[in-house]
Amino acid sequence: MKVKLASNYGFCFGVKRAIKIAESYENASTMGPLIHNQDEINRLKNDYNVGLYKELKDVKDNDTIIIRTHGIPKDDLKNLKAQNAKVINATCPFVTTPQQIVKKMSKEDYSILIFGDADHPEVKGVQSYGQDQEDVHIVLEPSDLEALNFKHNKIATIAQTTKKKEKYLEIVNSLILKNKEVRVFNTICDATFENQDAARELSSEVDVMVVIGGKNSSNTKQLHSICKENCIDSYLIENESELDSKWFENKTLCGITAGASTPDWIIQQVVNSVESYN
Amino acid sequence: MKVKLASNYGFCFGVKRAIKIAESYENASTMGPLIHNQDEINRLKNDYNVGLYKELKDVKDNDTIIIRTHGIPKDDLKNLKAQNAKVINATCPFVTTPQQIVKKMSKEDYSILIFGDADHPEVKGVQSYGQDQEDVHIVLEPSDLEALNFKHNKIATIAQTTKKKEKYLEIVNSLILKNKEVRVFNTICDATFENQDAARELSSEVDVMVVIGGKNSSNTKQLHSICKENCIDSYLIENESELDSKWFENKTLCGITAGASTPDWIIQQVVNSVESYN
Numbered sequence: 001m002k003v004k005l006a007s008n009y010g011f012c013f014g015v016k017r018a019i020k021i022a023e024s025y026e027n028a029s030t031m032g033p034l035i036h037n038q039d040e041i042n043r044l045k046n047d048y049n050v051g052l053y054k055e056l057k058d059v060k061d062n063d064t065i066i067i068r069t070h071g072i073p074k075d076d077l078k079n080l081k082a083q084n085a086k087v088i089n090a091t092c093p094f095v096t097t098p099q100q101i102v103k104k105m106s107k108e109d110y111s112i113l114i115f116g117d118a119d120h121p122e123v124k125g126v127q128s129y130g131q132d133q134e135d136v137h138i139v140l141e142p143s144d145l146e147a148l149n150f151k152h153n154k155i156a157t158i159a160q161t162t163k164k165k166e167k168y169l170e171i172v173n174s175l176i177l178k179n180k181e182v183r184v185f186n187t188i189c190d191a192t193f194e195n196q197d198a199a200r201e202l203s204s205e206v207d208v209m210v211v212i213g214g215k216n217s218s219n220t221k222q223l224h225s226i227c228k229e230n231c232i233d234s235y236l237i238e239n240e241s242e243l244d245s246k247w248f249e250n251k252t253l254c255g256i257t258a259g260a261s262t263p264d265w266i267i268q269q270v271v272n273s274v275e276s277y278n
Numbered sequence: 279m280k281v282k283l284a285s286n287y288g289f290c291f292g293v294k295r296a297i298k299i300a301e302s303y304e305n306a307s308t309m310g311p312l313i314h315n316q317d318e319i320n321r322l323k324n325d326y327n328v329g330l331y332k333e334l335k336d337v338k339d340n341d342t343i344i345i346r347t348h349g350i351p352k353d354d355l356k357n358l359k360a361q362n363a364k365v366i367n368a369t370c371p372f373v374t375t376p377q378q379i380v381k382k383m384s385k386e387d388y389s390i391l392i393f394g395d396a397d398h399p400e401v402k403g404v405q406s407y408g409q410d411q412e413d414v415h416i417v418l419e420p421s422d423l424e425a426l427n428f429k430h431n432k433i434a435t436i437a438q439t440t441k442k443k444e445k446y447l448e449i450v451n452s453l454i455l456k457n458k459e460v461r462v463f464n465t466i467c468d469a470t471f472e473n474q475d476a477a478r479e480l481s482s483e484v485d486v487m488v489v490i491g492g493k494n495s496s497n498t499k500q501l502h503s504i505c506k507e508n509c510i511d512s513y514l515i516e517n518e519s520e521l522d523s524k525w526f527e528n529k530t531l532c533g534i535t536a537g538a539s540t541p542d543w544i545i546q547q548v549v550n551s552v553e554s555y556n
Binding site: 169173185 | 443447451454458459460461462463
């Protein structure tokens with residue numbers, strides 16, 4: 001079976017970087033799971049003895065702690081350092097940027113608006129860099145703006161890296177109409193959307209499509225749904241053990257893509273298996 | 279005939295202010311016509327001996343020169359001062375603001391984008407405050423952006439005060455998608471749109487409507503067209519001499535509004551005449 005990979009798939013730049021960092025610090029521990037993929041976490045544990053802490057209070061003196069791509073709140077970082085932990089910061093540079101923007105704009109007396117999910121670790125981290133926490137506001141929808149009271153008529157806005165640009169613009173437009181100055185930082189990362197665009201393109205040129213990723217992962221499910229629109233024979237699997245040779249009968253070209261938490265070695269195993277079918 | 283005035287009509291804040299300034303400087307001259315209304319210019323000449331220069335080079339030593347609401351380019355102001363003219367600045371504060379924004383943002387290494395008409399005196403004045411003239415760009419349409427090369431990936435935007443917000447947002451949205459930071463200053467003045475909204479409201483509750491203003495004035499024609507949508511008997515006149523008593527036969531309520539260059543005394547004459555009809 002001939003296989004074609006999507007032009008973009010799997011890990012984004014920030015996750016690849018974080019895993020390389022983890023591989024270069026044997027015996028370190030991550031604060032929270034590094035990615036949403038248990039196989040990859042097991043591999044890091046087995047090959048590099050990378051451990052996992054769920055709570056700050058569990059950290060022991062002189063531990064080496066890897067901060068994951070989402071980043072962590074400013075005070076958590078301070079507490080880690082106070083515990084004499086050696087801190088290795090694998091925060092994605094695309095997340096460090098909004099953290100620094102919030103810090104700087106807040107100092108310059110801008111009210112801060114974050115477009116994102118208040119419960120997401122990335123947003124919690126970014127939010128924590130505001131000097132005046134009462135004037136750091138988080139919204140998910142343009143309609144959420146109505147309830148807000150900004151302290152200044154100068155607003156600085158940033159967005160969670162994985163959010164949709166269209167909705168960010170809606171929110172920004174509403175702010176522009178009501179405020180003298182809106183300083184708009186485009187902090188949205190294209191990685192998620194590049195994987196989606198590539199899946200859309202590939203699925204319309206193959207006759208069978210395999211999507212690899214967690215069955216509970218929202219970005220993987222999204223990829224699967226996009227592929228099904230163009231290619232009715234699109235299958236979602238977590239790894240090569242779930243492949244079924246019947247899917248490839250009378251097919252000539254199989255497209256493969258993977259969710260943002262799927263490591264390359266799992267993808268490679270799937271590619272090898274699919275290629276072995278007649 | 280009963281008369282009802284629109285809740286907003288005629289001169290905006292900036293023009294009213296400029297005329298008051300002109301009235302308080304007898305024997306001064308304006309650089310260019312203060313407003314697009316010859317009757318008002320004649321009145322200022324007759325009552326306060328306010329003259330009119332068309333060209334900078336005509337200014338004589340020790341003249342008192344009134345800068346009109348649009349403002350003038352920075353170098354023209356410098357030249358006037360070099361000629362020992364006494365300069366009275368009647369630039370509308372809503373125009374001084376974008377001038378100062380362009381000056382400051384340009385110094386802070388932002389590329390400048392102006393949404394407006396490159397030939398309009400206001401825009402020429404605002405543009406002149408950019409430090410690097412090659413990096414001050416003027417667009418009228420979102421599609422104009424394609425041809426531009428910004429020197430920085432930080433853009434500061436301002437709009438000509440009389441432009442439409444909807445189109446400004448379109449332009450700003452396009453910039454946000456392509457640049458890391460867009461600093462959006464909402465410099466649009468509501469006066470024109472407040473007159474239009476008030477005309478829309480009033481024309482739908484009266485049975486005859488009179489719009490006063492220059493027959494070549496685009497904002498007056500716009501008011502007339504809005505009124506006609508709601509009230510078929512809407513008439514455009516330049517002053518009370520053009521009123522026709524037939525218009526008011528069998529009518530009970532006459533609405534009156536006026537373009538942005540129509541002085542109150544002309545409006546009052548029309549109101550008096552219409553009220554005198556049975």
